[in-house]
Amino acid sequence: MPELPEVEVTRLSFADRIAGAKVQSVRLGKPLRWPLGCTPVELVGRTVRAVRRRGKYLLIDLDQGLLLVHLGMSGSLIFSRQLPTPGLHDHFEMLTSQGTLKLNDPRRFGAVVYAASENAPGACKLLGQLGMEPLSDDFDVSLFHAGLRRRKAAIKQVLLAGDVVVGVGNIYASETLFLAGIRPTLSAARLSRPRAVRLHAAIKDVLGRAVAGGGSTLRDFSSATGERGHFQLQAMVYARTGQACRVCGTAIKSMRQGQRSTFFCPKCQKS
């Protein structure tokens, strides 16, 4: 479910409410992608300082150590003042003095991992290879182009890989390439400077607007406090196989790239 906008909207929806909260208990459900890395009891008594985001990871800073949270494909965080009744897919539940944070994740590709610090081996392994943040000032267009130039793989897959720029998932990869008029199969190394500039702008534009609008999904999405996104992404190409391109009317095509679906307009994205 979550690409960068949904993760950021989730963060914004509960960061202020949980800041300062003292952990009272932690309950685990079925195993997630990785073990927690400490015992639930060790977290009791710690205080939540802040919630940050790096790529699609949420970083919950504690007065000692931090929790790395990833929503995977099907995860969502819920922060609630009431004592929630544990649901079938609630696999991490943290009671605090200010409410309960739980991760609901049917497919369990998500994770909650404790690390003593951001530089601890466990955290480094997950965060160390991440590329530039597209919504921050360090998303420099020259660095972006330079990053693409050293990758011969298809641009779509380079975007998804997250080591040049983070946060662009399967939907936004297709959408931003459409906006930039670039064929998804084009080798990243072959992007001209003007086209890299256009793609850079498209990524900033779409992700930025999606966050500002409260997130968007093609299915259900709600923030950690249950608010639905009101940025309804008007997908130009994603999941529109065979339908008319909203710009030129040509039938949208789909294909597989690295076991993921890609959508594009053969006319608007000639190369």
Added chain:
DNA sequence: AAAAGCCCCTGGATGC
């Protein structure tokens, strides 16, 4: 070093 495949898991949609 980089690229391509594989795999983790559940559930909803579709087809027979």
Added chain:
DNA sequence: TGCATCCAGGGGCTTT
């Protein structure tokens, strides 16, 4: 109605 198949918003790991 029941059952099989395919597909899904991610990404680490293993193999080429």
